[in-house]
Amino acid sequence: MNHLQSLEAYSLFILREAYAKLGRLGLLWSIGKDSTVLLWLAKKAFFGHCPFPFIHVDTSYKIPQMIVYRDKVAKELGLEMIVHQNVKALAAGMGPDKGRLICCQALKTEALSEMTAKHGFEGLIVGVRRDEEGSRSKERVFSERTKDDVWDYVHQPPELWGQFKTDFPKGHHIRVHPLLQWSEIDIWRYIDQERIPVIDLYFAKNGQRYRSLGCAPCTGLIDSQATTVPDIIRELENTKVSERAGRAQDQEDAYAMQKLRRDGYM
Amino acid sequence: MTEDRHLAKASREKLKIVVAGHVDHGKSTVIGRLLYDTNSVNLGLVEKVKRISAETGHPFEFAFLLDAFEEERKQGITIDTTQLQFRAALRDYVIIDAPGHKEFLKNMISGASDAEAAFLVVDAEKGVEEQSRRHAHMLSLLGVRRLGLLVNKMDLVNYDQKVFLAITAALNEYLASLGLTATIALPLSALLGENVAQPSPHLAWYQGPTLLAALDSLEKVTEEESDLRLPIQDVYKFDDRRVLAGRIESGRARINDRIMISPGNKITTVVSLPAWLERDLKDEGRAGESVGLMVADEFYNRRGEVISLVDNPPLVSDRLKASIFWLGQKPLILKRRYKIKLATAEAEAAVIEIHHLIDSDSLAPIKAEGQVRLNEVAVVELSLSRPLAMDLFASRKATGRFVLQDGYDVVGGGVITWIEDRPPVRTGFSLGALKARCEIFEEYFYHVGEMAVNKIKPPRPHYGVGDPVPLVGRSYRYPESFDIVVFRDQVAIQIRNGQVANILPLAEFVYGQLPLVNGRGFGLKIQSNEDWLKARDDLATSNPENESSLAERWLDFNAYRHIPIGGDDFHI
Structure with missing residues (x-):
């Protein structure tokens, strides 16, 4: 088995474990490349079916093309979609001008928490990867969150031999991370190999493209000439700039992401 | 590029x-x-x-x-x-x-x-x-x-x-x-x-x-050449296909392979390896791959069973010794029960003996005081609540190791060093050296959820001369007196008034006008001694090519059996 085959096989194993062992299950679909690969892997794991809903936590600040693309794909594939917004915070005028981390906390973390409780999810499949940033590199494949969605990262359980955390108190939930061991370039090589359609915001227009997608006010473009998937792969093979360099919330302080994620951020 | x-x-x-x-x-x-x-x-x-x-x-x-x-x-x-x-x-x-x-x-x-x-x-x-x-x-x-x-x-x-x-x-x-x-x-x-x-x-x-x-300079090692071990993760019926899904831990699984599904040790054949995309369809799955198998016979399969090739199945046992490492804040206690997770199977495991601890510094055995504490290594013996398919860790890793859970938490891991190897438990009749394997008290039922006919083995495995036998089950009813002929073991059993009256070599058996059943409890369509002699000679030639036509000619499933409807609650 080559590297992409073994990554794929392990991800399918994880998805099937989640489906077999957890109660109500949902997949967080952020419209980006990683969760689009997840969608593809779910289809493979379940032989063309997708036995759980797709969830989009919509901050209302997303890049507009993302929403158009989301609705188009959901319709084409007949996905069961759950779109959730933190209506209360938005009504009170929440936005990045209130402080980036405060905004992320309200519109992503709290919205996600509301949605999890409302639908009684026991498992949320999330496309985070170890190579994205430090606190994610320390994650488990099945990562427990308490009733208050807190991640107790100092006391993570042992995880060995493909035996995951599948028993936990009622009201807790598990973040399932099938892409944990993939790297950014693995994702693009897999998209290339499988010919997976992705949103065209990743491809350069007028010398710029998005490398990571998020909310419009906090996500920057990078200089790039990459207009095709092979171009992107070539670009990544030669870059030393981190993937999330364009994501403003990560740069707020040295442990911004660790703190956000402790409280339930994906 | x-x-x-x-x-x-x-x-x-x-x-x-x-x-x-x-x-x-x-x-x-x-x-x-x-x-x-x-x-x-x-x-x-x-x-x-x-x-x-x-x-x-x-x-x-x-x-x-x-x-x-x-x-x-x-x-x-x-x-x-x-x-x-x-x-x-x-x-x-x-x-x-x-x-x-x-x-x-x-x-x-x-x-x-x-x-x-x-x-x-x-x-x-x-x-x-x-x-x-x-x-x-x-x-x-x-x-x-x-x-x-x-x-x-x-x-x-x-x-x-x-x-x-x-x-x-x-x-x-x-x-x-x-x-x-x-x-x-x-x-x-x-x-x-x-x-x-x-x-x-x-x-x-x-x-x-x-x-x-x-x-x-390190070389990559794969498990492809080892024996097939495919623990079932799940059985999918999203559409008209019934797919056994799992990851091949070692070996290969090919179309037309004769496979055994343990611990039930049911035998069937791989029909196909389905996939979502046509380009992913293949004839063979290899170690490391997450695959799905469609098989010829619809048994009641479930998560936790292990698929192997018939020549090289895992052991099935409820008793094992293992070297364990303990990670729990609370110590492992002798006689306590923990949840064991072995590949995809789960059961309860009681610690029936702590043989000794191992000192990590000197690797010398230390006498255990009825418990194993955090970070200690010990050799223990476990008794499981039900038999599972397993291997020695030294021969096959994935089915030779397990974790133990206390409540919600994984508190230890272990590798299997010894397995109590008992002959598979089957209903049987024996008299001295004469032994007959026999499934006439198996219960058949139609599983509504699975939409398949399944079987359950009875708990009482063995009968000798003089023992009473259960003539009536939920899916069978035998007469008070009848004869059982077990061709594969060449043994006949005479039941008289609900008791085993005699067990004899098939060669010495004489047709006595009583109802006849085979080793599975199917009636034989026999009215006379002439019929019997013909059936005996015919069935002796049974092979995979002619077995269904022979069965059609001589066997009557409905003579003493029927198939009631049941589900997971169906038990003896």
Whole structure:
């Protein structure tokens, strides 16, 4: 088995474990490349079916093309979609001008928490990867969150031999991370190999493209000439700039992401 | 760059390496240096680590490239395991950093459990310490057989070859008693980047490869040539297909293979390996692949069963001995019950004996006092609530290891060293050397959820002359007196008034005008001695080609059996 085959096989194993062992299950679909690969892997794991809903936590600040693309794909594939917004915070005028981390906390973390409780999810499949940033590199494949969605990262359980955390108190939930061991370039090589359609915001227009997608006010473009998937792969093979360099919330302080994620951020 | 080149790159090999050793001997620094020297770290992270190092008044801390948590950087220790990737000339690597602090042994094990090879880091100045040995011991239990030694901080001992030789000799002696041999031992200074990616003039007496070159010399091992083990994860019926889904842990599964599904030991044939995309369809699944199998017979299959080839099935048992490592804050207690998770199967496991503890320093057995405490290693005997399919760890890893759970938490892991091997439990009749395997008291039912006919074996396995037999079950009703003819064992059993009256060789059996059933409880369509002699000769020639036409001619399923409707609640 080559590297992409073994990554794929392990991800399918994880998805099937989640489906077999957890109660109500949902997949967080952020419209980006990683969760689009997840969608593809779910289809493979379940032989063309997708036995759980797709969830989009919509901050209302997303890049507009993302929403158009989301609705188009959901319709084409007949996905069961759950779109959730933190209506209360938005009504009170929440936005990045209130402080980036405060905004992320309200519109992503709290919205996600509301949605999890409302639908009684026991498992949320999330496309985070170890190579994205430090606190994610320390994650488990099945990562427990308490009733208050807190991640107790100092006391993570042992995880060995493909035996995951599948028993936990009622009201807790598990973040399932099938892409944990993939790297950014693995994702693009897999998209290339499988010919997976992705949103065209990743491809350069007028010398710029998005490398990571998020909310419009906090996500920057990078200089790039990459207009095709092979171009992107070539670009990544030669870059030393981190993937999330364009994501403003990560740069707020040295442990911004660790703190956000402790409280339930994906 | 052409497309082909992309594919070639995409198909590069990846090897998982764990770096273990005592706290503060420099594991994270070794890895940080390796990443830094191979240009595998992005600039953002280097800048961030520079900033944090400066803020805390340190020189550039290579370890901070891995120790991402604020708590880790403040205390200067690794709390949790990390995995990082880097590319070398030959292949890609996943490097796993395992915490060396005793308190975080569970995190070390989480990291090391799926490593393909390990490097044990020892501080040249401090020498071999408690966790150096403990980690080596854990690696041997986890089944990591390929091991290299890194004597780090050589700059602190003036690059003295004698120090290096003394440390490697001490470690090799310890490893030998674990049955391990280090494939390589190399001196280095991770902090100064000596002998990591570049050789060092200070280590001129050392003729071997750098760490980077040593990595490239490791060979990748696959489980493809071993016996098939495919633990069932789930049975899918999303559409009109019924698919047994799972990951092939070893061996291969091909279309037309005769497979056994254990612990029930049901035999069937692989019909296809379905896939969502046509280009993923194939005739064969290999070790490591997550596949689905469609099989010829619709038994009641469930998660936890193990698929193998008929010639080489796993053992089925409810009694085993294992070497375990305990990770629970509360000790393991003799006689207590824990949940066992073995591949995809789950059951209850009672600790019926703690043979001894093993001292990680000396590897000597220590008498156990009825419990096994945090971070201790012990040899225990477990009794399971039901038989499971399993193997000895030494022969097949994935079905030879398990974790134990107490409540919600995984509290230990173990590798199987002994399995009580009893003959499979079957209903049978015997008299002296005469033995007949017989399934006439099996219950058949139609499983509504599965939309398939399933069977349940009775709990009472054995009958001798004089024993009463259960004439009426939920799916069968035999007459008070009848005869059973078991062709495969060439034995006949005479039941009279609900009791076993006689067991005799089939050759001596004389047709007595009583109802006849075969070994499965199907009626024989026989009215006369002439019929009987014909049926006997006919059925003696039974083979896979003619068995269904013979069955049609001579057997009547409905004579004494019927198939009631049932579900998971159906039991005897």
